Amino acid sequence: MFNGKCYKVYFPDQPIKIEFFLIKNDGVLISIDNNKVFYNKNEFLNIMSKNAKLFFERLILIEPSLSPSCSSIIKDLEGIRSVAD
Structure with missing residues (x-):
């Protein structure tokens, strides 16, 4: 996009x-x-990345073995949020 x-x-x-x-x-x-x-665009990216981060944090609690890949995604999402702010 x-x-x-x-x-x-x-x-x-x-x-x-x-x-x-x-x-x-x-x-x-x-x-x-x-x-x-x-x-x-910035509002959309901020809201979507915030909620995606919550999803992956919850996924780690449900399935801890996914923590390494989810943590990497969370880091990327935080980068998107900093650009959108």
């Missing part, structure tokens, strides 16, 4: 397409099944 291209993904286990578009340099357009919403 941030290299000027659209990022497309399907909702897990469902045929619902989710698309992310970078709009200029300050916005993200999210399309879910042709319903569209616009977000400020």
Whole structure:
């Protein structure tokens, strides 16, 4: 998405397409099944990385053997949040 291209993904286990578009340099357009919403890019990155971090922290509690890979992802997410702030 941030290299000027659209990022497309399907909702897990469902045929619902989710698309992310970078709009200029300050916005993200999210399309879910042709319903569209616009977000400020920094706000979107901040919220998504914050909640992704919570997910991986919880995953470590559930499955401690995943700690090394989850910790690496958490570090990357903290870097994204610092750029978005």
